[in-house]
Amino acid sequence: MxxxxxxxxxxxxxxxxxxxxxxxxxxxxxxxKKAQVDHITNFSELITIVVNAGAGSFxxxxxxxxxxxxxxxxxxxxxxxxTALYVLVGRLRRLKGISTFHRTLLDELNxxxxxxxxxxxxxxxxxxxxxxxxxxxxxxxxxxEKSIWLAVGILVFLTLTYFAxxxxxxIYVAKKRELEALQQKLEQA
Numbered sequence: 001m002x003x004x005x006x007x008x009x010x011x012x013x014x015x016x017x018x019x020x021x022x023x024x025x026x027x028x029x030x031x032x033k034k035a036q037v038d039h040i041t042n043f044s045e046l047i048t049i050v051v052n053a054g055a056g057s058f059x060x061x062x063x064x065x066x067x068x069x070x071x072x073x074x075x076x077x078x079x080x081x082x083t084a085l086y087v088l089v090g091r092l093r094r095l096k097g098i099s100t101f102h103r104t105l106l107d108e109l110n111x112x113x114x115x116x117x118x119x120x121x122x123x124x125x126x127x128x129x130x131x132x133x134x135x136x137x138x139x140x141x142x143x144x145e146k147s148i149w150l151a152v153g154i155l156v157f158l159t160l161t162y163f164a165x166x167x168x169x170x171i172y173v174a175k176k177r178e179l180e181a182l183q184q185k186l187e188q189a
Contacts (some may be wrong), residue, residue, distance in 0.1 A: 056080030
């Protein structure tokens with residue numbers, strides 16, 4: 001059979017051109033990816049806000065009722081609460097910016113890319129946030145004259161947490177690149 005004959009048979013059976021983009025499938029894929037990025041970002045923001053505000057308040061409360069108080073732990077508590085407030089402000093700005101996107105397929109994809117970019121930045125920031133918290137914890141242990149093994153254990157834990165944060169960050173970067181590639185293909189088509 002000739003190619004033209006195959007194309008005619010295809011067109012008559014499916015009522016679709018042979019080389020057409022299935023727009024419904026593309027829209028479904030874009031909306032699924034957007035929903036996934038939104039879900040991950042919302043969860044990351046909320047967990048960061050709750051954990052930092054809760055841990056900062058807890059450390060502040062424990063240190064307040066302890067005699068003598070450890071200034072490094074006060075500083076760490078303040079740092080954690082400021083981190084929670086920073087992420088909260090970022091979340092509010094991000095949610096306010098959602099209204100600037102229309103509901104076309106390209107705008108949905110652009111929104112997903114913007115949200116993925118925000119998630120990548122947030123994950124990188126929280127990864128680097130381990131460093132000042134770790135330093136403040138170790139200074140608090142040193143000030144409180146705790147066991148050296150406690151300091152070593154916490155240092156090992158924070159190092160593993162830093163590397164796990166890098167692994168997580170690379171996942172977000174890969175998802176962002178995938179969305180950008182899809183965006184580029186859509187803009188070219």
